[in-house]
Amino acid sequence: MPDYIEFWFEFASTYSYLSAMRVETVAGGAGIDVAWQPFLLGPIFRKQGWDTSPFNLYPIKGEYMWRDVERHCERYGIPFKKPAVFPRNSILAARVACIAMREGWCPEFSRGVFGANFAEDRDISSPEVITEILNSVKKDGLEYLSRIKFPEFEGLLREQTAKAMNLGIFGAPSFIARGELFWGNDRLEDAIQWYSGKGD
Amino acid sequence: MPDYIEFWFEFASTYSYLSAMRVETVAGGAGIDVAWQPFLLGPIFRKQGWDTSPFNLYPIKGEYMWRDVERHCERYGIPFKKPAVFPRNSILAARVACIAMREGWCPEFSRGVFGANFAEDRDISSPEVITEILNSVKKDGLEYLSRIKFPEFEGLLREQTAKAMNLGIFGAPSFIARGELFWGNDRLEDAIQWYSGKGD
Numbered sequence A, B: 001m002p003d004y005i006e007f008w009f010e011f012a013s014t015y016s017y018l019s020a021m022r023v024e025t026v027a028g029g030a031g032i033d034v035a036w037q038p039f040l041l042g043p044i045f046r047k048q049g050w051d052t053s054p055f056n057l058y059p060i061k062g063e064y065m066w067r068d069v070e071r072h073c074e075r076y077g078i079p080f081k082k083p084a085v086f087p088r089n090s091i092l093a094a095r096v097a098c099i100a101m102r103e104g105w106c107p108e109f110s111r112g113v114f115g116a117n118f119a120e121d122r123d124i125s126s127p128e129v130i131t132e133i134l135n136s137v138k139k140d141g142l143e144y145l146s147r148i149k150f151p152e153f154e155g156l157l158r159e160q161t162a163k164a165m166n167l168g169i170f171g172a173p174s175f176i177a178r179g180e181l182f183w184g185n186d187r188l189e190d191a192i193q194w195y196s197g198k199g200d
Helices: A014-020 A022-027 A042-047 A059-076 A093-102 A106-120 A127-136 A141-147 A156-166 A185-197 B014-021 B025-028 B042-045 B059-076 B091-103 B104-117 B127-136 B142-148 B157-165 B185-197
Strands: A004-009 A031-040 A174-177 A180-183 B003-008 B033-038 B175-179 B180-183
Touching: A004 A014, A004 A185, A014 A059, A014 A106, A014 A185, A014 B142, A022 A031, A022 A174, A031 A093, A031 A106, A031 A156, A031 A180, A031 B042, A042 A156, A059 B185, A093 A106, A093 A127, A093 A141, A106 A127, A127 A141, A127 B157, A156 B127, A174 A185, A174 B014, A180 B157, A185 B059, A185 B185, B003 B014, B003 B157, B003 B185, B014 B059, B014 B104, B014 B185, B025 B033, B025 B185, B033 B104, B033 B157, B042 B157, B091 B104, B091 B142, B091 B157, B104 B127, B180 B185
Parallel strands: A004 A031, B003 B033
Antiparallel strands: A004 A174, A174 A180, B003 B175, B175 B180
16 A cells, blocks of 8 residues: 555646645644645546536536635635636646656645636746746746656656546545545545555 | 524435434534425426436446445444435425424434435335334324325425525535535534634
8 A cells, every 4th residue: 555645636626726735734744645646627527528617517506616615715724816717727737747746846836836826816827827836946947848748748647637537536636545535625634534544 | 693504405315314414413512503404406406407416427426426425424323325226206205394394393304214215225205114204203194295285385395495596505415504505514514613603
């Protein structure tokens, strides 16, 4: 069994934002490491016949979600600004995150992307914004934006999303703890508990 | 402001079962009363274009749900037997629950129905099963099965479902605490906290 929980996230997802900003604290408090796993929800949603977020397809659910996220941000002490565009195209950010995952700086980069999208209402599909975030975590923005096109990196995100599908993931965030799938920011604590107390 | 939280539930809903079996304990622990509010999800789902539970429409989500519910039952110490039919037709049970709500015995009757559906895998659309449950809570089963057809009671369930829609309810269970909507068994504690600490 791996000695960590997996945190599967999508940069366009509001509830992934909530988890991204607290997963290290919650897991760290239990002495558990976190493997950050970027992926795309789009291809998974399309398999279910959805061409956008279900929060847009079902406005009554969407309206509730925004209020729910706002309440959670307040409770967690996380800044929040409703993005002008939802869901934002997250492909570029997720591609970079896949390299970051390989190189070990995925958490700080990803928190930067989530903050840009959900605390600052910035366009995370823009190369300029991603370059700035890269620079803010002491990486050469221009270098990484060219690297994502290298053949060795190109397929990483596609592989991640395929892996997510194979794990039965259908939404974000999702957590894998000792082989068990937990879906939703509200299941983070359950995943930690499962990892700590069960399944040996 | 009302001095209670509202618990909106649907007898066919697995997560409503989880809440029904613990709402009195959780709310009672905080000194809060619970107003049990039966309604039907069917008409609300149909408005979203669904002809059955989304857990059936999206099997990957459904598979996860059954595992998630099983885990929760284990944690809460609630019995669970996966129903052979899902979702079960809940109209008859919900009609009786509307009268029970008026007369003040909705919680015990409803727990009986939920137990029949999710702990005993019995057909809650059957008049025999409902009669038995009524008798078990010291009500005359035959009498109530005829009463639901009285003109004064006939419209109660329709009114309840219309009320739910007006409140912005789109799933079950839902809770209303000081005018705020909370959706999902995992939001019960949030609703209690909201009622206790906020919104005065």
